[in-house]
Amino acid sequence: MKKHWPWIFSLLLIASWGGNVWYYESQKLEKPIYLEHYYEISTDLLSHMSIYFITNRDSEREPYQFRVNDDIVLNVAQVRTRDERGRLQLREAAVMPVSDQIFRNLENSLRFEQATVYYSDGLVDTVSLGEIIVHPRSQSEYDLEFSFSSSSSNGTGRWGSTVQEDITVASVTHSFPELLSDSIDILVNGKSYVDTTAFPLTLNKGDPLGGSYIFQLDNEDVRRFHAYQLMITMKDEQGHIINVQYINEQPQLYDEHLRSYVRLRKGGEREL
Template sequence: MKGRFFWVALGLIGVSWVVNSMYAYSKQLDEPIFLDHYIDMVYQDHYYMTFYYLTNKNDTSSIVSMNAGDSRAYPTEQSYGWNGVDRIDNRQTFNHYVLRSVNVEFYNPYGDRLEDSFTEMDVVFSDGRVVTAPIGRIMTHPSTIDTRPLEHTSSGSSSDNTGQNYYRTLEPLTIEAVEYSFQDDLQDDLSIKLHTLKGQLKSKATEAAFSDLMDSEWNDLPGTDLENVIFPFHLKENDRISIHSKLPTTSTKVLNVTIYISGTTESGTDFTTTSGIITQPYLEKQDVAELIEAKTRGDTDE
């Protein structure tokens, strides 16, 4: 009788192992899934980016190169270990998957081409796979000369995906537009408020008023939603302007977005002042499931 129970128990263990193995196999991704990146970069001979992707927990491959049109990207030195071997950078680990990042350096063999935009890349892995991956949208453009009639005085960010940038006017000027890169792509995700404050440079009340905004909840922040701002508007010397940005806390997008503040000084000089919004991903299990569902339309029970 004991022998019979032994074989029954052994059989149940075997069946359980087969079922678990089949379940784990069913959760495997056919290929890595890249998060949506919205990156706006000033073109140089070469420039650097960090990409994030989900892959299977048992995936031992690393990225060898990333190609888009004539642009080529290769892992930087920091993507290798002390012995020169590819380093796998796992940012987060889940039941069946890992979130990885890779730092790459882009090269453009055609130095006279200063603008580019692409939404997918051919990614070559060390195991020989070549994956054409949607990556969001990457833009590169030439640098613009900034005459700086707006002085960037401070900035801040918090864990709830809010950010602030504060400016002081160095001379009277007119703000004619405030825009940001990927505005069409991100208008349903990214909220921006503008707030102006009159005051002299040495006014402690003015400094304190702006400082207090750093810890405010989004709904408590003064200002006008960008889509409701009436342009143009005039600012005097030593007036202040703040630009607040917010992404949903559930956002899984990787951002390096440029905000462009453009206008004309009282002396008639056109200007464009820029600031940035940079976010890095932190995923919850539900985020992983939704990302896989959106990218593969498959079962995602994490």
């Protein structure tokens, strides 16, 4: 039996080496994988937008520009690493418009789902980004005295203001309700935004107008891995926007989920 041990050891060594090679190759990305982004913002926030992607840790390929069309071009101001696992990295590209001329004159909202990406090594690729909506700069029909606004990394936030004239809040909505209506709870002056008996809400000059939100997704919910910039809008009876608040949620895609997320995006089995 002892004379067979060298062969057995060699076979185990080859199997182990083969397993390591398979694991390494299973994480190899030919090009970056972009997360899904659900953004609804005004033009003045476009220069504060981040785009997230997964790439290999040893890759020197970085995006330097996203081109939506001939008029909308976003330069990458900075790329930083958010998390990593094995050979994979989650990276964040902070972008800003090459020119804001088109946005200063924007009359109607823009919507785009993909962009052409230009990389440092010469690669040009068209990628899906999710759904991004850009509105003209918000023009409130009413004068509100701003008081405070705050948010937390646990998906909660609050804000407050004082109305400067009599107003009526007819409705409260948030971005992408078809995707997120079961995950957001919004209170306005202590009333739930889905409480049909609470609206219209009539306020007199000098009354407070404030609210809070909770935006949370279960640990097993793959929507946690998307990036969000959501608008909470309060409208009057004529549909004019009275107030706008924003929810900014970075993807909750941590190191232990990177390999599983890549498998999921490649069409493999879910392992989250």
